[in-house]
Amino acid sequence: MPTAPTTLPDTDLLRQMIRASGLKVTAPRVAVLRTLQQLPHSSAERVFDGVKDELSSTSPQAVYGILAAFTGAGLVRRFDPPGSPALFECRVGDNHHHLVCIRCATVRDVDCVIGEAPCLQPSDDAGFTVFAAEVTFNGLCGQCRTAASTDDDS
Template structure:
């Protein structure tokens, strides 16, 4: 899902078995404009149009959207959970170790799960989650904090 058109967002919610509430639509719109947002960032984006929205409501909506498969939750080490609309392609992430900026990285090699472990210990591998760390262009150009 990459569009912010209201009918499409509402239809996506309904197709996932969720009611298309104003708050859910607003959260999806926030994630569309702010990939890799945390709950506080989503709340800040939703509050101007829905000022009565609470942080608990945002967490509940993000959980429901994640459970329904409309949103992906990522958890880079040392960072709050982040949420994105890019789902279903087993992409990876790169995180700036200075400022925390996050970017997407397509599959490292081949098809999902992108990596072949030396041993599966009997597991059937369905996804691989890789986090690359480094400095974003802005931080690489300036002094490291």
């Protein structure tokens, strides 16, 4: 699980980010963006859990709607690891990729393989102009690898 930063994001900055993306600033949108900045790589359910105490009248459906609006506005990135619900993060526009542990579901960002977007060129682009490539590296994190080798030694 990623750890939360020790400082909370500035509410005025969050409002500016929402406004700059072309969306109306609302308390639920600010709360969702704050939660995503504190807990990157979160599912919609996890985001809802993070805002429900602050916004007692909100619903999971409202959080899904906010995440969809943020994704459409380019404020948030959605990615779909295999075997997991969609995850959301605030790191956008740099075509980074993800390392995903298949045992504990830890997710870590990894910069582009060659340093510029897109990292990969398809063998046949079928006439497409490629803007981004999404890569998910699946494996075992260090803790799970250690636990697996300990299990094997037993």
